[in-house]
Amino acid sequence: MNQNLKKMISYYKPYRAVFAADMLFATLSAAVALTIPLVVRYVTSTLIYQQPQMMLRKLFLIGIGLFVLLALDCYSRFFIGNYGHVMGAKMEYDMRAELFGHLQKLSFSFYDDAKVGQLMSRVTADLFDITELLHHGPENIILSVLKIVGAFVILLNINGWLALAAFAVLPVMFVFAFALNKRMRRAFQQNRIKIAEINEQIEDNLSGIRVVKSFANEAIENEKFRHGNDGFLAAKKNSYHYMGSFQAGVGVFTTLIQVNVILAGGVLIAKGMVTVNDLVTFLLYIGVFTDPIRTLVDFTEQFQNGYTGFERFQEIMNIEPEIQDANDAVALTDVKGTIDFENVSFQYKDNQEKVLNRINLHVPAGSYMALVGSSGAGKTTLCSLIPRFYDVTGGCIRVDGKDVRKVTLKSLRDHIGMVQQDVYLFAGTIFENIRYGKPDATREEVIAAAKNALEIFENIGITCEEMKDEKTRKLIFTNEELKLRFFLAKPSDVPTYVEYGAADIGIVGKDTILEEGRRLYEVYDLKIGNCKMCVCGPKEAKEKLKHHELIRVASKYPNIAKDYFYNKKHQTVEIIKLNGSVELAPIVGLSEVIVDIVETGATLKENGLEVLEEVCPLSARVVVNEVSMKMENERITKLITDLRNYLENKEK
Numbered sequence: 001m002n003q004n005l006k007k008m009i010s011y012y013k014p015y016r017a018v019f020a021a022d023m024l025f026a027t028l029s030a031a032v033a034l035t036i037p038l039v040v041r042y043v044t045s046t047l048i049y050q051q052p053q054m055m056l057r058k059l060f061l062i063g064i065g066l067f068v069l070l071a072l073d074c075y076s077r078f079f080i081g082n083y084g085h086v087m088g089a090k091m092e093y094d095m096r097a098e099l100f101g102h103l104q105k106l107s108f109s110f111y112d113d114a115k116v117g118q119l120m121s122r123v124t125a126d127l128f129d130i131t132e133l134l135h136h137g138p139e140n141i142i143l144s145v146l147k148i149v150g151a152f153v154i155l156l157n158i159n160g161w162l163a164l165a166a167f168a169v170l171p172v173m174f175v176f177a178f179a180l181n182k183r184m185r186r187a188f189q190q191n192r193i194k195i196a197e198i199n200e201q202i203e204d205n206l207s208g209i210r211v212v213k214s215f216a217n218e219a220i221e222n223e224k225f226r227h228g229n230d231g232f233l234a235a236k237k238n239s240y241h242y243m244g245s246f247q248a249g250v251g252v253f254t255t256l257i258q259v260n261v262i263l264a265g266g267v268l269i270a271k272g273m274v275t276v277n278d279l280v281t282f283l284l285y286i287g288v289f290t291d292p293i294r295t296l297v298d299f300t301e302q303f304q305n306g307y308t309g310f311e312r313f314q315e316i317m318n319i320e321p322e323i324q325d326a327n328d329a330v331a332l333t334d335v336k337g338t339i340d341f342e343n344v345s346f347q348y349k350d351n352q353e354k355v356l357n358r359i360n361l362h363v364p365a366g367s368y369m370a371l372v373g374s375s376g377a378g379k380t381t382l383c384s385l386i387p388r389f390y391d392v393t394g395g396c397i398r399v400d401g402k403d404v405r406k407v408t409l410k411s412l413r414d415h416i417g418m419v420q421q422d423v424y425l426f427a428g429t430i431f432e433n434i435r436y437g438k439p440d441a442t443r444e445e446v447i448a449a450a451k452n453a454l455e456i457f458e459n460i461g462i463t464c465e466e467m468k469d470e471k472t473r474k475l476i477f478t479n480e481e482l483k484l485r486f487f488l489a490k491p492s493d494v495p496t497y498v499e500y501g502a503a504d505i506g507i508v509g510k511d512t513i514l515e516e517g518r519r520l521y522e523v524y525d526l527k528i529g530n531c532k533m534c535v536c537g538p539k540e541a542k543e544k545l546k547h548h549e550l551i552r553v554a555s556k557y558p559n560i561a562k563d564y565f566y567n568k569k570h571q572t573v574e575i576i577k578l579n580g581s582v583e584l585a586p587i588v589g590l591s592e593v594i595v596d597i598v599e600t601g602a603t604l605k606e607n608g609l610e611v612l613e614e615v616c617p618l619s620a621r622v623v624v625n626e627v628s629m630k631m632e633n634e635r636i637t638k639l640i641t642d643l644r645n646y647l648e649n650k651e652k
Contacts, residue, residue, distance in 0.1 A: 008310055011091045011134060019138070022084045025076035026139045030146035032073040034154065037284040039066065080139055088135030092127050099127070099313065105321045130313060133306025140299045144292035155282060159274050162282050165264035166257050173253035180246045187239035188308050194232040201228050258286050323388050325408050332411040336400050337365035339386060345394030346381060355381050358395070365400075368627070387416045417496045460642040495520060495623065504628035505636065510618045511597060515557045521624040524640050526647065528620040533560060535613040536604055537586045537593035542612050544592055545571075554578050554585035555595035564595065564615045583607045 012019050039062060047055055047062075155163040205221055261282055268274035341361035347354045355378045363369050371379045384390055385397055388404055397404045404412055462482060476487040489497055494508040495518035511533060513522060535545065535553075544551050548569070554576040555561040565573045576591055583603060585591040597618065598604065598611055622643065624636055 092131035332407040339363040343395035524622040533615040552591040554591035561595040
């Protein structure tokens with residue numbers, strides 16, 4: 001627990017100034033609450049016995065002072081409610097980013113067992129409760145402790161016997177609270193588990209809803225959900241039982257404090273040891289005193305929720321990736337692509353049977369190899385071992401003679417292209433998926449691109465009505481009559497799909513072809529999406545290009561930039577890879593020039609830049625898989641010929 005608390009406290013570090021201010025204003029708010037009963041006591045015990053004129057003058061000054069205190073209290077509450085909450089939101093942001101980043105690092109074996117619904121619960125609900133605790137917890141403690149201690153000191157100064165009567169109940173109350181605290185913690189932890197299970201079940205059902213409906217199994221799913229929901233309700237009932245007992249008990253104890261003060265005050269007044277004014281002041285302070293006790297009661301529930309959530313958060317953060325770089329790992333460079341399996345064996349965790357047993361395989365660089373076998377034979381597993389999604393349990397795998405466990409994961413995976421068995425559809429519409437490759441594309445550009453592509457194919461007799469539905473979320477479309485399948489992919493992935501034969505034909509921009517450098521045939525220029533790849537920058541940078549100075553070049557297309565400057569201009573430059581807003585680079589001094597796509601040049605002009613040199617013209621191109629061109633030559637040639645004839649006739 002101590003370790004978890006230390007880790008939890010560490011999230012305050014970036015926001016120390018705001019946290020200190022938050023605590024300061026919490027202290028001021030508590031001070032205001034403690035001051036007002038003293039003012040009442042002064043008015044009732046001293047001021048009312050003075051001359052009317054003097055009394056009115058002092059009341060006026062007291063009124064001004066009270067308004068100042070109220071204004072201070074108002075701003076203190078505003079700061080706590082506003083900036084304090086923002087601080088909590090930022091800590092939630094930090095933790096969510098840390099958790100998400102950690103999830104990206106975890107190995108495939110973790111996701112083999114993990115449930116998406118449970119992980120989502122930890123990323124959302126758990127983190128919210130944690131940040132509510134991190135924000136409100138210190139405030140509640142500061143306010144409560146200051147009010148309780150301050151009230152106790154003041155009450156002792158007024159009358160010690162009444163103070164003892166008020167505080168005599170506290171030890172019993174704290175023993176009671178401590179006794180129930182552990183049970184409440186266990187109950188709330190069970191709540192978390194049940195909530196995660198419900199989320200998992202809902203996510204699983206909704207993901208497979210088409211299967212459910214296909215088998216008419218709605219009743220079975222409802223029964224499964226009812227069983228899980230019953231478990232959740234039972235856990236809630238148990239936690240609320242303890243919480244209700246806790247609140248009821250503490251409520252009784254706080255009321256007992258008031259009862260003790262009234263009874264003790266009556267006795268002391270009868271004996272002449274306490275004045276009525278002191279008893280009234282006492283009763284006012286009892287309110288100041290009991291409110292923070294109720295706050296601490298509520299804080300107990302908040303702490304249980306938040307700390308239980310943090311324990312679940314730490315469970316994930318403490319999981320180390322099974323696949324990591326070795327201490328002596330080196331970068332994989334100058335890759336040819338020869339792959340060797342040497343007595344490779346593999347079995348999944350907690351599985352007694354070996355999926356692969358002493359496999360020996362040699363794949364020469366530049367060759368094609370097909371793995372054929374029944375479902376479950378180990379084809380996917382074998383391929384997953386090469387990029388180290390899993391590590392072999394026996395033998396070794398070598399790339400160009402180097403054990404894959406002895407090279408860095410990033411360098412290894414950077415040199416491996418994989419086309420997954422299933423095409424992933426991102427949440428959203430076809431419109432959004434088309435725009436995925438160019439997030440800043442306008443609606444008109446997306447619609448025009450879709451219509452151009454569909455129009456061309458429809459005019460050569462290739463139709464697919466499903467693709468016209470803007471709201472569909474499908475990525476794969478089939479025309480059974482023509483024996484054709486269409487699928488949508490991110491532009492930068494199209495050359496990969498085509499090179500590896502997942503697609504026979506693809507349509508992609510020339511910029512992507514040049515940047516990816518894949519092995520495929522570029523067979524036809526569609527003359528759609530015409531633009532240029534250019535060297536751009538401020539006007540004064542043109543001289544540096546003329547004199548072949550050593551400069552820095554920023555670009556989303558480092559390979560194109562490198563080829564242009566090194567092989568065509570024979571100019572030595574430093575290439576800087578950027579992913580967006582490349583125009584910013586020369587403005588802030590990151591680079592002298594940029595290499596980017598230019599259509600109208602409007603964005604360049606708005607940022608004080610211009611086209612300095614043209615690298616190459618760009619447009620949409622038809623690309624074909626090398627093997628498919630040989631195996632399906634007649635069919636592919638006809639399609640390309642039909643495309644060419646249509647476009648040439650359209651131009652006329």
